[in-house]
Amino acid sequence: MNKTIFGTGIFFGLTAVLLGAFGAHGLEKMVDAKAIETFETGVRYQMYHALFLLILGGSNILVNERKKLVYYFIVVGMVCFSFSIYLLAINELTSFDFKKLALLTPLGGVLLMAGWILLGIRVLKQKALN
Numbered sequence: 445m446n447k448t449i450f451g452t453g454i455f456f457g458l459t460a461v462l463l464g465a466f467g468a469h470g471l472e473k474m475v476d477a478k479a480i481e482t483f484e485t486g487v488r489y490q491m492y493h494a495l496f497l498l499i500l501g502g503s504n505i506l507v508n509e510r511k512k513l514v515y516y517f518i519v520v521g522m523v524c525f526s527f528s529i530y531l532l533a534i535n536e537l538t539s540f541d542f543k544k545l546a547l548l549t550p551l552g553g554v555l556l557m558a559g560w561i562l563l564g565i566r567v568l569k570q571k572a573l574n
Contacts, residue, residue, distance in 0.1 A: 445508035446501045449515050453497030456522065460491040463530065471534070479533045486529030493522045493556065500563075510566045517559030525552025 467483040475483075496518060500511060528548035535542045 445511055445515070449497050449501030449511060451501075452515070452519060453494050453501055455494075456490055456497065457494035460487050460494055463487050463490070467533075474537055475534060479536070482529055483533035486526040486533070489529075489556075490522055490526040493518055506563075506566055506570065510570070514559050514563045514566070517555050517562060521552045521555030521557075521559055523552070524548045525556060528552060 464484070464487040467480055467487060471480055471483060497515070500506075500514065500518075506514075525548075528542075528545055531542040531545060532549070
């Protein structure tokens with residue numbers, strides 16, 4: 445499981461760098477400054493959680509079974525949150541109205557918070573038992 449978590453963190457870190465470069469250099473002539481700022485928010489949260497996964501995968505603070513659910517919450521939350529933001533930021537460039545998917549953003553945020561809360565609960569319970 446640690447290898448999967450670590451690999452996922454690497455993948456999301458790499459794609460955050462790629463998307464950040466695209467947002468900074470590729471979108472500047474296609475969308476307004478507010479859309480670029482929105483896009484950058486998605487990149488920032490993706491990178492934060494990519495780093496989170498690298499730390500989670502590289503640490504022994506929790507056994508693998510206790511990491512699994514935290515991992516799922518973070519990954520699904522990151523995809524829902526960041527990727528819906530990317531789509532909303534480029535909405536004016538497409539014929540599809542991505543505003544129909546806008547509820548994915550708060551759902552993703554809730555899943556990210558749930559992942560953090562679950563990590564905290566599991567760490568605190570584990571510490572109390574040791």
